Amino acid sequence: xxxxxxxxxxxKAAARGWSDLTIRNIFIIPTIMFLIIFNVFPLIYSLGYxxxxxxxxxxxxxxxxxxxxxxxxxxxxxxxxxxWVTAKxxxxxxxGQMVIGFGLALLLNRKIPAKGLITTLLMLxxxxxxxxxxxxxxxxxxPSWGPLNYVLGLGNLAWLSDANLALYAVAITDIxxxxxxxxxxxxxxxxxxxxxxxxxxxxxxxxxxxxxxxITLPLVSPLLLIALIFRTMEAFKTFDIAYILSTQPTTxxxxxxxxxxxxxxxxxxxxCALAYIVLIMVLAITNIYVKYLNKAKER
Amino acid sequence: MLRRTFLSLTLGTAMALSGAFHAAAxxxxxxxxxxxxxxxxxxxxxxxxxxxxxxVTITVQTTPWPDFQTKAFAEFNAKGEAFDMVVGDSQWVxxxxxxxxxxxxxxxxxxxKVLDSMAPxxxxxxxxxxxxxxxxxxxxxxxDAAGWAYRKDWFEDPMEMEAFKAKYxxxxxxxxxxxxxxxxxxFFYRPDEKKYGIAIYTDNSYxxxxxxxxxxxxxxxxxxxxxxxxxxxxxxNTPKNAEAVEMYKQLYGFTPPNWxxxxxxxxxxxxxxxLAAMSLNFFAFFPALANKASxxxxxVTGYFANPAGPDxxxxxxxxxxxxxxxxxxxxxxxxxxxxxxxxxxxxxxKWAELGGYTCNKAVxxxxxxxxxxxxxxxxxxxxxMVKDFWAVPEYAELLTxxxxxxxxxxxxxxxxxxxxxxDTIAKEWTETFKKYGRGG
Numbered sequence: 001x002x003x004x005x006x007x008x009x010x011x012k013a014a015a016r017g018w019s020d021l022t023i024r025n026i027f028i029i030p031t032i033m034f035l036i037i038f039n040v041f042p043l044i045y046s047l048g049y050x051x052x053x054x055x056x057x058x059x060x061x062x063x064x065x066x067x068x069x070x071x072x073x074x075x076x077x078x079x080x081x082x083x084w085v086t087a088k089x090x091x092x093x094x095x096g097q098m099v100i101g102f103g104l105a106l107l108l109n110r111k112i113p114a115k116g117l118i119t120t121l122l123m124l125x126x127x128x129x130x131x132x133x134x135x136x137x138x139x140x141x142x143p144s145w146g147p148l149n150y151v152l153g154l155g156n157l158a159w160l161s162d163a164n165l166a167l168y169a170v171a172i173t174d175i176x177x178x179x180x181x182x183x184x185x186x187x188x189x190x191x192x193x194x195x196x197x198x199x200x201x202x203x204x205x206x207x208x209x210x211x212x213x214x215i216t217l218p219l220v221s222p223l224l225l226i227a228l229i230f231r232t233m234e235a236f237k238t239f240d241i242a243y244i245l246s247t248q249p250t251t252x253x254x255x256x257x258x259x260x261x262x263x264x265x266x267x268x269x270x271x272c273a274l275a276y277i278v279l280i281m282v283l284a285i286t287n288i289y290v291k292y293l294n295k296a297k298e299r
Numbered sequence: 300m301l302r303r304t305f306l307s308l309t310l311g312t313a314m315a316l317s318g319a320f321h322a323a324a325x326x327x328x329x330x331x332x333x334x335x336x337x338x339x340x341x342x343x344x345x346x347x348x349x350x351x352x353x354x355v356t357i358t359v360q361t362t363p364w365p366d367f368q369t370k371a372f373a374e375f376n377a378k379g380e381a382f383d384m385v386v387g388d389s390q391w392v393x394x395x396x397x398x399x400x401x402x403x404x405x406x407x408x409x410x411x412k413v414l415d416s417m418a419p420x421x422x423x424x425x426x427x428x429x430x431x432x433x434x435x436x437x438x439x440x441x442x443d444a445a446g447w448a449y450r451k452d453w454f455e456d457p458m459e460m461e462a463f464k465a466k467y468x469x470x471x472x473x474x475x476x477x478x479x480x481x482x483x484x485x486f487f488y489r490p491d492e493k494k495y496g497i498a499i500y501t502d503n504s505y506x507x508x509x510x511x512x513x514x515x516x517x518x519x520x521x522x523x524x525x526x527x528x529x530x531x532x533x534x535x536n537t538p539k540n541a542e543a544v545e546m547y548k549q550l551y552g553f554t555p556p557n558w559x560x561x562x563x564x565x566x567x568x569x570x571x572x573x574l575a576a577m578s579l580n581f582f583a584f585f586p587a588l589a590n591k592a593s594x595x596x597x598x599v600t601g602y603f604a605n606p607a608g609p610d611x612x613x614x615x616x617x618x619x620x621x622x623x624x625x626x627x628x629x630x631x632x633x634x635x636x637x638x639x640x641x642x643x644x645x646x647x648x649k650w651a652e653l654g655g656y657t658c659n660k661a662v663x664x665x666x667x668x669x670x671x672x673x674x675x676x677x678x679x680x681x682x683x684m685v686k687d688f689w690a691v692p693e694y695a696e697l698l699t700x701x702x703x704x705x706x707x708x709x710x711x712x713x714x715x716x717x718x719x720x721x722d723t724i725a726k727e728w729t730e731t732f733k734k735y736g737r738g739g
Contacts (some may be wrong), residue, residue: 056376058692059399080704089559105363143557161559163711247504247560249707263369266376 029110050272057266069273079274083281089171089242089253090235096175097231101182102224106216108183109190123180130177134244136175141245152280164247172239178234182227189223190216211254218296225293236282254278328356329633330700331622332371333380335361338583339654348649353440360722364503368695375400375645383628384637386440386620390506392428394692395623401436402624402631408435413466413642418442419583421658424687425621430526437621438638439658441583443539444615444681445605446674447516448570448588449473449577452599453487462486473603477518477546480577480606484553487576496553498569498578502562503706505699506688510616511579512547512705514605517614517686519543524728526689529738531728536721544717558627559710565708570600581618582681585674586654602674617655617685658682693735700727 018026034102050069054062074078127131140148141159144147149157159169193216201211239255258278323679331346333339340359346357362370368388374381375398387395395401408414410663413435414422421439433568444454452678453459454471463471467482474480483538500511516523521540524531551558555574558565563584569575569596591597605615623664624634624643640646647659651668662668689697704720705726707713714720732738 057372057394057398059397156556157561158557161557161710163707215490247502249503249703260699263373265693266372267696 004090005032013205046154046272047276049243050276051267051278052269054269054272055266056074056268062269068276069270073274073277074272079257082252082257084252085167085252087239087249089167089174089251090232092170093174093178093235094231094237096171097179097182097262098228100175100179101184101227102186102220104179104183105186105190108187122183123170125177126180128177133177134241135172137169137176137241137247141169160246160248163248163250166246166251169174170238170242170251171243173245174238177241182224182231182263183203185223189220193219198210221296222293225289225296229289231284231287232285236278236285300690309342310319327354327633328358329383329630329637330381330383331359331386332374333355333359333361333365333386333620334367336583337363337586338655339386341650341655342440342455343650344653345646345650347639347643349637352640352716355637358635364425368505373402377444380627380668382625382628383630383634384622384624386622387437388620389424389617389687390427390694390698392436392621393690396428396434396436396616397692398498399512400626402626404435404437404624405433407638411639411642413438416642416644416647416660418660418663418682420682420685421619421621424617424685424690425619425658425662433558437623438642439619440622440641440655441620442656442658442663442678442682443581443619444678444685445510445579446582446585446607446615446677446681447577447579447603448567448585449601450570450573450575450599450605450675451601452555452596453576454483456600459486473601474577474606476607476611477515477543478608478609481546481553482492483548483576484550490551490556493571494573495555495575496577497550498554498558498561498566498575499550500562500579501545501551501554501558501567501706501710505703507562508706509688509698509701509710510581510618512544512701512709513616513686513688514579514614515543515547516540517616518605518612519546520610520612522686523592523689529691529732531732532725534725535728536718536725537606538718540607541717544705544708546723548717567594568595568596580673582598582656582678583618585610586672587675600673602677604677604684614684614686615681617687619658685719691732691735691737693731696731697728700724700731 050066051066053065053068054063058194104122108115108122112118128136138160140146143149143161148159149155158165160166160187197215197219198211203214204213237255237257238253242251243254243256243259245251254274255278258274261267261274282283331342333342339359343357343359350356366621368391371382371385371387371391372394375395375544387401392401394457396403398432408426417439421442422435423430425439426435426437428434428474448636460471461484463483466486469479470488471483474483479568480497480631486496487494488496500508512524519539519542521537521543521703522534524534555569559647563580566578566580567584567587569578573596587593587601589597594600605613607613621640624638628634641650642659644659644661647657647662650655651659651662651671658662663679663682669679687696691697701724704724708717708720713722
């Protein structure tokens with residue numbers, strides 16, 4: 001029991017005769033039960049459904065159909081189109097967030113007046129509800145009375161009605177909302193870079209690009225990779241902003257397709273199968289990132 | 300011992316009484332679920348009259364239209380008791396009945412002679428499933444269909460009339476057919492003046508844009524398929540239906556800018572904000588156009604029924620809902636009593652006066668109803684020529700498949716041709732029916 005603190009003989013728990021193990025269980029078991037009931041059980045249950053033709057909206061017998069749902073989904077070019085749309089969205093959105101978030105962090109890492117206030121203001125978007133952000137940007141994008149076109153002098157540019165533009169409009173909104181998250185993690189990383197390294201580089205007359213690529217970036221990269229992992233996972237699952245902003249087929253992310261299968265068409269079995277395909281993809285992408293993260297930490 | 304017995308008896312009586320009071324209190328409250336729109340407010344007003352008569356409190360609970368179907372079916376699937384009755388969409392009858400969510404009202408229909416009092420087309424669309432089975436699951440409540448509003452002042456302007464006649468060779472008036480509708484839309488399409496020809500539905504969620512497409516298809520003499528055999532190929536993808544879809548695409552070309560995702564709000568705005576000469580909408584949204592407070596052009600707004608197709612056939616897409624008793628409700632008896640009251644001629648008359656679109660034959664045909672508002676005459680004409688979408692339990696899949704093909708074609712010309720688009724939909728619908736074992 002070396003790792004665990006033992007009870008003080010005069011404590012109430014000790015007086016009741018509770019051991020360290022009992023107290024540990026009192027804290028852990030409710031959480032584990034909660035996770036089992038609300039996470040693990042539905043996960044396993046839905047895996048079972050994914051092999052059936054179950055439809056929640058009808059009182060019909062459920063039939064085991066093996067891998068038919070998976071086969072049907074993976075052979076459907078429209079589902080692959082949903083994945084392609086999602087991939088494009090993830091790339092644009094996460095790239096934008098990383099560049100803008102890290103750029104903002106570099107600016108805020110300097111000595112500037114009202115730095116605390118500016119940082120707080122910049123973090124406001126990510127504190128808002130996604131539904132509110134979606135509705136707010138829908139107004140901003142409106143070609144007739146939205147201020148965005150007016151300010152940028154874009155005339156009547158139909159951001160959300162134009163099939164080619166709509167996905168980028170959704171990605172811009174997501175970048176606006178989540179770049180501050182990357183900024184926050186980057187700031188934490190930047191503030192942890194030892195100053196003496198910069199001083200040594202200055203003595204060696206290293207240029208600012210050299211300092212950035214050989215000191216700043218390598219030392220901040222583990223935190224940047226963590227931001228990348230979180231944002232990729234979140235962007236892959238994006239539903240709310242895209243659902244509120246546009247119903248264009250070109251913005252139908254895989255999560256929206258999943259929602260339609262599950263709650264509009266009530267193809268419950270098929271939607272469970274799609275959810276598992278998405279889960280496997282997210283896990284695979286995350287694993288690749290984690291591998292890079294471990295390498296970055298080792299350096 | 301005596302004291303203990305007395306105490307037990309007192310407690311038992313108190314518990315029994317409280318249980319009885321609780322049950323009585325429960326029975327005196329009914330909840331009706333509907334979408335968030337004006338007719339739901341009218342229904343609440345009507346229900347207040349029932350409360351005054353019987354003491355039974357009725358709450359009309361609402362949710363925005365985009366969530367209506369999802370919320371209702373989520374509650375049904377959970378076998379929840381949150382709603383005693385639901386004013387469900389016409390397409391829901393199949394899913395509601397076969398899913399066991401709706402109470403069978405066939406005996407109620409026979410006992411109260413509902414077929415004698417309601418317009419036949421509405422009973423068929425809102426209540427009967429399967430088609431021609433004689434089994435009924437709801438009471439027609441809010442009759443609705445797609446109709447048109449137009450700017451009378453633009454149409455009656457002598458200069459416009461003269462210019463129109465010179466260009467098209469006939470008088471500018473309410474369009475008799477789709478060709479005239481297109482001509483008028485083209486005539487008033489003047490982007491330089493910020494005036495546009497027509498406002499149509501283009502929202503690809505649920506059945507919004509498809510209501511407009513269906514109206515064209517039905518008037519062109521087409522059908523969406525054979526509702527009894529589930530045959531689609533050769534019925535949906537006919538050259539006539541392709542012409543109808545092509546016509547809708549042409550009409551889209553005369554809409555205001557950024558008209559790629561529009562539904563009832565935008566179509567009413569097209570009239571209130573002087574954007575378009577004509578606007579497609581459900582009749583349920585016309586009260587807002589007839590009201591000067593919400594439409595500064597109310598006095599110069601006219602209404603007409605969906606025009607005919609090239610062969611003179613005239614039909615319209617059906618909207619509207621029927622009220623059903625939810626099978627998981629514990630207050631089915633009390634709900635039946637409310638429906639009994641609701642179908643009475645005098646209640647239906649009151650329903651129409653409040654703004655509800657009654658489906659009661661006697662009220663619909665009365666002069667008083669037809670002259671009550673500027674749009675009631677067009678509504679009356681429309682309700683005798685309505686046709687509806689599939690009411691099968693998998694209707695939502697069919698809607699998605701049709702939206703996926705039609706929307707990109709109308710908005711950006713993707714999919715090749717109207718014929719190719721309809722061929723794809725016919726193929727997908729046939730596969731869907733096959734998947735659910737329909738049509739042999």
